[in-house]
Amino acid sequence: MQLISHSFQDGQIIPGEFAFAVPDAATHVALSSNRNPHLAWSDAPPGTQSFVVVCHDPDVPSRGDDVNQEGREVPAALPRVDFVHWLLLDIPADTHEILAGAHSDGVTPRGKPGPATISGLRHGINDYTGWFAGDEQMKGDYYGYDGPCPPWNDTLMHHYIFTVYALATPTLVVAGPLTGANVRTALASAQVLGQASLTGLYSLNPKILLA
Numbered sequence: 001m002q003l004i005s006h007s008f009q010d011g012q013i014i015p016g017e018f019a020f021a022v023p024d025a026a027t028h029v030a031l032s033s034n035r036n037p038h039l040a041w042s043d044a045p046p047g048t049q050s051f052v053v054v055c056h057d058p059d060v061p062s063r064g065d066d067v068n069q070e071g072r073e074v075p076a077a078l079p080r081v082d083f084v085h086w087l088l089l090d091i092p093a094d095t096h097e098i099l100a101g102a103h104s105d106g107v108t109p110r111g112k113p114g115p116a117t118i119s120g121l122r123h124g125i126n127d128y129t130g131w132f133a134g135d136e137q138m139k140g141d142y143y144g145y146d147g148p149c150p151p152w153n154d155t156l157m158h159h160y161i162f163t164v165y166a167l168a169t170p171t172l173v174v175a176g177p178l179t180g181a182n183v184r185t186a187l188a189s190a191q192v193l194g195q196a197s198l199t200g201l202y203s204l205n206p207k208i209l210l211a
């Protein structure tokens with residue numbers, strides 16, 4: 001399988017329009033247009049009945065002590081964990097493209113609704129749900145795509161890995177809520193016929209962007 005995007009090139013910076021936030025000289029960050037990027041895939045294996053799209057960032061700090069703190073930096077050597085940005089399930093076998101902005105166009109406080117979305121597809125719950133859990137104005141279940149917003153003082157460039165999975169079944173059976181952990185568990189036991197990935201880069205740290 002092959003996966004491409006008209007929104008960014010593999011291994012290159014993701015444009016700010018596809019991010020949750022962009023750099024701001026006065027406040028460090030400002031909310032962005034938060035559009036999902038364009039994706040297109042080809043060469044699906046014979047027998048494919050549906051697709052699943054997952055986007056995750058494996059570079060999220062494992063501790064929040066220094067995150068977004070004035071006068072401090074998140075060291076690149078800090079152990080990192082995954083943060084899921086998008087889970088899209090039950091994409092029909094005859095679909096091979098997702099248009100930019102089709103599933104997200106703007107930041108939605110308390111999260112977009114789900115899991116049902118356009119054309120009978122299902123959106124999973126992304127990890128902004130946990131990130132905003134203690135914020136009274138933003139907390140809620142964040143379904144669908146919400147783009148990059150790494151710590152503005154992180155010294156590590158973040159990688160956003162988009163993966164499309166080709167399944168031999170028309171739906172992915174997931175036990176429990178449609179979280180990243182549960183979807184990945186379901187994928188591990190599903191009949192995955194093939195997969196392809198595409199990686200974009202993003203940072204809100206001016207030191208990295210100007211390097």
